[in-house]
Amino acid sequence: MDTEEKGFSRTDRFESICKEIHDSWGKKDFLIQFTLTQFEWRKVRDMYMETYKEDILQLCQKIDSPFSSLMLNPFERDADVAREALYHSDTVNYKALIEIFTCRKSSHVLLIIQAYLAKYRKHLDHEIVSIEPPHPYQKILMAFSASHKAHYDDISQHIAKCDAKRLFQTGEGKLGAIDEAVVLEIFSKRSIAQLKLTFFFYKHIYGHSYTSFLKNGHFGEFEHTVRFVAKCISSPPKYYAKALYECLKGTTIDDGGLVRIIVSRSDVDMDEIEKLFEKKYGMELKNVICEVIQEENHRDFLVALVNKVSTWKSASY
Known part of the structure; x- marks a missing residue:
């Protein structure tokens, strides 16, 4: 029975949660107990501010609680992710930027760009274009930026088949490297959904994926970059399952990458990612997190988030 049917409104529920958080502030695991979607966490943040005149997001940031990432609007959080990808270390985290531009709706990407401008x-x-030294990722990211701004909604099977044939003719259908200009043109004029359909028809027509002929290692940086991007577009859950494994089992543990991925996909397709992770690697994601992550605060947060995904109801942004 819904809480409203019991005479306990959503407002009452959020007020109760806020009081419990306020009374339990600082106690171990006091936030983990709440099974809330990101949408609900933002409602709690609003209610907490209204009731106690304090921003619970800032309070969480003061104690370095990863729960702060759940209380931001998704486009604000992605703006922060983009900033960190550009400036957090000596090398640009192009993978994080590609995730933003290929695994978000166009309307979301435009809000990210606005949020980035407002905050920074x-x-x-301009930030991406000015990166030194130059890298093929820059060209592809700018192509996607143009595509998102055009905001194409319609998906055409005819266009997808034509683009698939064009990619073949200017790629594996000839000797030498793929035609960079053709790839960038297609990427800049097609939505992500349209590109996904193009890669589907490429496999249907030619019997193998667009990325398969780029595996042999005889190509340059642009081809390797295109291969990564195409994999990300073709199947985000498969991409994220592999990315999570690399964060956990790579040469160094990428705690920031784990939080970025799990938070961004928790309200999207985390269930499917978990299933693919277990199928591919023979281990449950939460068990690997417990095994690898030593920092208790982040480990408990990640496990709690993964555990709660299956119990969350869908929530719109």
């Missing part, structure tokens, strides 16, 4: 007083596009 700089245009995200």
